[in-house]
Amino acid sequence: MIPAGFEYYAPTSVDEAVTLLHDHEDAKVLAGGQSLFAVLRVRLAAFESLVDLGKIDELRGIRDDGDALVIGAMTPHSVVQIDPQVFDHARLISLATATIADPQVRHRGTFGGSLAHADPAGDLPAVAVALDASFVIAGPGGRRTVGASEFFQGVFTTAVGEDEVLVEVRVPKYTGWGAHYEKFNRVAQQWSIVAVAAAVRLEGDTIAEARVGLTNMGSTPIRATAVEQALVGQPATADAVRAAAERAADGTSPPTDLNGDADYRRHLASVLTRRAVLAAAGTG
Amino acid sequence: MTRVTVKVDGSSYTDDVEPRTLLVHYLREQLGKTGTVVGCDTGNCGACTVHLDGRSVKACSVLAVQADGHEVTTIEGLATNGQLHPMQQAFHENHALQCGYCTPGMIMQSIDLLAENPDPTEDQIRLGLEGNLCRCTGYQNIVRAVKAAAGGAK
Ligand SMILES: Cc1cc2nc3c(=O)[nH]c(=O)nc-3n(C[C@H](O)[C@H](O)[C@H](O)COP(=O)(O)OP(=O)(O)OC[C@H]3O[C@@H](n4cnc5c(N)ncnc54)[C@H](O)[C@@H]3O)c2cc1C
Ligand code: FES
Ligand code: FES
Numbered sequence: 001m002i003p004a005g006f007e008y009y010a011p012t013s014v015d016e017a018v019t020l021l022h023d024h025e026d027a028k029v030l031a032g033g034q035s036l037f038a039v040l041r042v043r044l045a046a047f048e049s050l051v052d053l054g055k056i057d058e059l060r061g062i063r064d065d066g067d068a069l070v071i072g073a074m075t076p077h078s079v080v081q082i083d084p085q086v087f088d089h090a091r092l093i094s095l096a097t098a099t100i101a102d103p104q105v106r107h108r109g110t111f112g113g114s115l116a117h118a119d120p121a122g123d124l125p126a127v128a129v130a131l132d133a134s135f136v137i138a139g140p141g142g143r144r145t146v147g148a149s150e151f152f153q154g155v156f157t158t159a160v161g162e163d164e165v166l167v168e169v170r171v172p173k174y175t176g177w178g179a180h181y182e183k184f185n186r187v188a189q190q191w192s193i194v195a196v197a198a199a200v201r202l203e204g205d206t207i208a209e210a211r212v213g214l215t216n217m218g219s220t221p222i223r224a225t226a227v228e229q230a231l232v233g234q235p236a237t238a239d240a241v242r243a244a245a246e247r248a249a250d251g252t253s254p255p256t257d258l259n260g261d262a263d264y265r266r267h268l269a270s271v272l273t274r275r276a277v278l279a280a281a282g283t284g
Numbered sequence: 285m286t287r288v289t290v291k292v293d294g295s296s297y298t299d300d301v302e303p304r305t306l307l308v309h310y311l312r313e314q315l316g317k318t319g320t321v322v323g324c325d326t327g328n329c330g331a332c333t334v335h336l337d338g339r340s341v342k343a344c345s346v347l348a349v350q351a352d353g354h355e356v357t358t359i360e361g362l363a364t365n366g367q368l369h370p371m372q373q374a375f376h377e378n379h380a381l382q383c384g385y386c387t388p389g390m391i392m393q394s395i396d397l398l399a400e401n402p403d404p405t406e407d408q409i410r411l412g413l414e415g416n417l418c419r420c421t422g423y424q425n426i427v428r429a430v431k432a433a434a435g436g437a438k
């Protein structure tokens with residue numbers, strides 16, 4: 001099917017994009033289009049204007065900023081996936097990105113688009129929450145930075161306002177940490193039924209620090225703080241990790257849908273957390 | 285209407301398109317390049333796969349206006365002087381198609397796959413073709429064809 005008609009704008013700067021969004025009622029940001037076109041094609045939504053960020057060079061690329069990596073919102077998944085800086089300092093992002101969709105979608109879909117879209121089954125939000133990323137947002141009043149816990153507000157809802165643009169994401173460096181993204185789905189190309197993002201720092205055989213994020217266990221990505229606390233100071237053995245992972249679903253209200261009910265998802269969360277943490281510990 | 289200039293299969297075209305025109309519809313309906321097909325409404329099937337500046341994309345998930353100033357290669361642009369592209373030849377020789385509907389997308393994605401990884405394992409081939417669905421073959425001969433094309437390219 002063909003989308004309903006819209007005006008198309010392709011600004012070349014962030015300021016211009018923000019002005020266009022501000023001046024036009026019912027304008028929508030277009031990034032890689034890999035989620036947006038699916039909605040427009042079947043006319044689940046229609047907008048009077050689309051503001052395409054594809055010609056804004058400033059939004060593309062990955063840079064080293066001392067103690068953090070800064071990933072431009074319009075950097076395609078296919079670039080993030082193989083970037084050596086991301087691999088060295090935030091490997092969880094490389095691993096999770098590689099599980100997104102398929103090669104064609106990863107050539108167009110963007111890092112920032114996946115985060116701004118905030119699909120509860122999307123793979124990058126839980127990673128961003130686990131790694132305590134912060135989000136630089138530009139609007140008519142200038143730029144502001146928002147932490148991961150405030151950024152994700154609900155299903156398809158973030159701190160990015162209608163006349164704002166997500167510019168870049170700052171990810172603290174986790175150099176030398178082990179990482180693993182354990183995604184559970186049943187058929188090729190499927191979204192996560194549940195997935196677990198884990199990063200651990202070992203001192204000898206002991207877990208010194210841990211970060212665990214959950215995908216599709218609620219309307220927003222969830223940081224499994226009870227698991228993180230239970231892991232610290234423990235040896236990275238199967239028994240110790242299993243005991244900590246039992247707390248993965250604490251305080252969550254996972255959805256029930258055709259892929260599984262809430263109890264099934266709670267069970268998955270602890271099994272996948274155990275696998276993710278053990279695998280992460282093995283790669284540190 | 286927006287004016288676009290796009291290079292498709294080696295020739296340059298300048299046309300007026302509505303912004304909502306998807307690249308696949310521009311190729312099929314305005315340029316008459318019906319070799320690229322549409323198989324779904326969700327972005328899942330991969331039948332519409334073409335190369336945009338040398339990388340595979342789903343032409344149902346790109347606007348024609350986004351291809352302005354860029355280069356597109358479709359299944360129709362692969363053969364040179366009546367000589368099939370090695371990947372087309374490999375699909376032919378390995379009986380990698382039955383109804384043929386998925387084939388244009390399969391071939392375009394398989395070429396992208398080998399460009400990135402010239403000597404893939406069977407698992408890497410299956411993962412690389414994850415975004416292309418085939419309702420007929422069961423994939424075995426498609427994987428075989430890609431293997432054969434990789435061997436031939438060495
Ligand atoms: C077949 C298929 C399978 C998929 N499987 C997965 C999967 O397994 N896991 C997964 O995580 N994702 C999956 N995706 C989605 C994919 O990751 C998309 O790339 C992503 O969700 C959206 O990114 P995009 O750049 O295409 O954004 P778009 O589709 O262009 O935009 C999505 C939304 O975010 C907003 N937006 C985008 N960028 C910005 C910005 N910089 N500032 C403000 N707002 C912005 C848009 O206005 C829109 O509302 C799949 C997609 C397809 C088609
Ligand atoms: S037509 Fe199915 S992915 Fe494009
Ligand atoms: S040959 Fe019929 S869909 Fe693949």
